[in-house]
Amino acid sequence: MVKVYIENYGCARNRADGEIMAALLHLAGHEIVYDLDESEIVIVNSCAVKDPTERKIARRIRELLDEGKKVIVTGCLPHVNPEVIDERVSAVLGVKSIDRIVQAVEYAIRGEKLISVPDWRKRNLDKLDLPRLSLRTVYFIVPIAEGCLNACTYCATRFARGVLKSYSPEKIVEWVKWAIKQGYKEIWLSAEDTGCYGFDIGTNLAKLLDEITAIEGEFRIRVGMMNPNHVIKFLDELIEAYQDDKVYKFLHLPVQSGDNEILRRMGRNYTVEEFEEIVNAFRKKFPDLNLHTDIIVGFPGESEEAFQKSVELIKRIKPDKVNVSRYSPRPGTIAAKWKQLPGWLIKERSRLLHRLRLQISYEINQKYIGRKMEVLIHGEGKKGNVDAVTMNYKHIILPKGEKGKFEVAKVKNATSTYLLGEIVT
Template identity: 45%
Template sequence: LARANLNSFSAGEIQDQVNAFSRAGTVEIQLTAQDVSAWGRDCGNTLPSLLQTISTIPPPAMLRVGMMNPATVMDILDDLIDAFTGDRVFRFLHLPAQSGSDRILSRMGREYSVAEYEEIVRAFRKKIPDITLMTDMIVGSCGETEEEFSESLDLIARTRPNKVNVTRYSRRPFTPLAKEKDFPDSVKKDRSRIMNTAVEALYSEINAPRIGTTVPFVVTEKIRPGSVMARTPSYLGIVINEDHPPGYTGRALLKKDRKYFFIGERQE
C-alpha cells in the first residue's frame, strides 16, 4: 500500500465542522478518509470515542462513516460496533475486502486476513442485523490465479454485501506489485464482467424480500424537481417522486428494486 503518514484532525476540529454543517441544515454528514478507522491512532484517540462525541447532533442530521480498513478496525471492533448503534449514525459499513485470497492480500500489502474480514462482518451483523454492507474488490491483480479469483467470488457469496465496487487492477507506483508482470486487459475485463454479473444477481436476491415493506426515511437531497433521494436508518436509498425538503421524515412503501436503490411511495 502506498500511504502517507497518518495526520488526524483533532476531535475539536471535527466536532466544530459537524456542528456547523448541522446548523446549516445538512442532513447527511460524511466522515471521510482513506481509512476512517485509523483516525486518532497518531494522537491517542479512537474513532469510537469520536463517534460517541459527535453523534450528539440533533435530528435530522445523520452521520455516515466512510471507508474503513479491516486491519485498523480489529483493534477497536467492539467499541466501534457500539458507536454504530447510536441514533444519529447510519447503519452503514464500508469495509473493503479487496480479495478473497490471503495470498493476494499479502502480495497487496494488506495487513488483515480473509478470516478477520469475515469476523468483522459477523460481529457487526450480530449486533446490528440490518446493517448495510458495502465492500470493494480488485480483480486481475498480478499473479491472481483462477482459483484465487473464485475465492473472491466465494467470499462475496458468503458475506452477501449490499454493494460491491468492482475494480480492475491497475499498476500503481510504490506499491508491492508495482514491478510484477501484469495481466492483459482482456483477462481483467473478463473477471470484472463475471464478478459484476454475480453481484447484480445477489442484489436482486437481497432486495426482493424488501419489496412491499414499509420503512422509515429521511430526505437527504433533491434529485430534480418532483423527485428526492431519501435514506433509511440503514442507508438504503429510496427515490420518492414528490417534492420534499432535505430533512423531511416519513415512511415509505418500497415498490420497485433498482439494484442500487428502491423506488418508494410515501405513506400518510
C-alpha cells in the same frame, strides 16, 4: 475579480478540498460559477487512484486548454503522475497546497505559472482551520483525517496524502455543530481510511462517534470507508458506537481479495477470516446492515484459484454492493514492477464478478419490498423523481418529498441498485 469553475473528481475527501478552495477564492473577491461557459479559469481537482481515471482527467485538461480556458490542476494527480499534466496549465497545486489557490489564480491572471507540490512530509496543513463553501443543503462532508497507516503495494494515493494525520476531535465536533446550525441533516465523516482515525493522537473512531452523537439535533452520520486491519482492533467499541440512532447502519469495509496470499502481496495486513469476523459481528447486532465492499480483480499473481476464492467469498457474505475494480499498475508502486496479468483475463473476471454482485444486490433489495422505513429526503433525482436514503443508507426513489425532511416511506419495488417507494405519512 475572475470567474472560476471547479471540477471535482474522486472521493468525498477531494470534494471537501474543492469546497475549501471555493471559499478561499470567494473571500478573496473572485466569483465561483457553476456554468463552465461562464468561467475564465477552471480548477481541475484531480484523482489518480486508477489508470483509466488518470487518462480521463489528462484528456479533460487538454480539452479545456484547447477551448481557451486557463486551467489550474490540484488534487492527487500532481503527486502521482505529473508527467501527464499538459504543460500549458496555469498552475499545479498538491493536496497540501490548496491554501495557495488564491495566489495560483492571481498568477494565472498575470500569465505566470505557480507550481507547489510539496512532499507530504515537508508541509503540514490542518484543513479544518480553513473555510468552506458548499452548495449542498442536506449533507455536509467533514474531513476527520488525511493520509493512512497502510502501505498497500498497489496504491499511489499515499504519495499524495501521506501518513495519517488525524484532526482534533474538538475541531471536528465544532464543524459538525456548525453544519447542523446551518440546517444540514447528514454528516459525512471522510478520510482515506476512517478506521485508523485517532491512532496517532490517542483516540479512535468509536470515541469520535460518541462525541458527535451527543450533539443535540436531528441528524444522521455516514461513516466513510474503513479498513479491516484497523477495525479489528476496536471492533466491540465501534459496534457499540454504531448503536446510536444517529449513525447510519452502513459499513464500507473493503476486502479487495478472497485469497490470503493475494492480500499478503497487496500489503493489506489482515486475513479473509478477520474480514468475515467483522462482518459477522456487525450483522449480528444490525440485521439490516448495508454492507459495501471492494474487490480488485487481476492483481499480479492472482491465479484462477485465487480469483475463485474472491467469487466464493462474495457468494458467502452477500454484500449489498461490491465495487469491482480492474487492477491497473500505478507509477512508483511496488506492484507495478511485478508481472502483469493479460488485459482480456482481467476484463473477463471483472465482468463475471460484476454480474454476480448485481444478482446478489437484486436479491437483497427485493426483500425490502412492502417494508415501511424512515428516510431522509436528499432532493431532486433523475426524471423528476426525488432521491432519498433509508437509515441503513439504501437509496430509494420517491415520486415526491421535501428536501431535508425525515419521512416514512413504503418500499413498492426494487432494482439491483436502488429501491422505489412512496411516502406514507
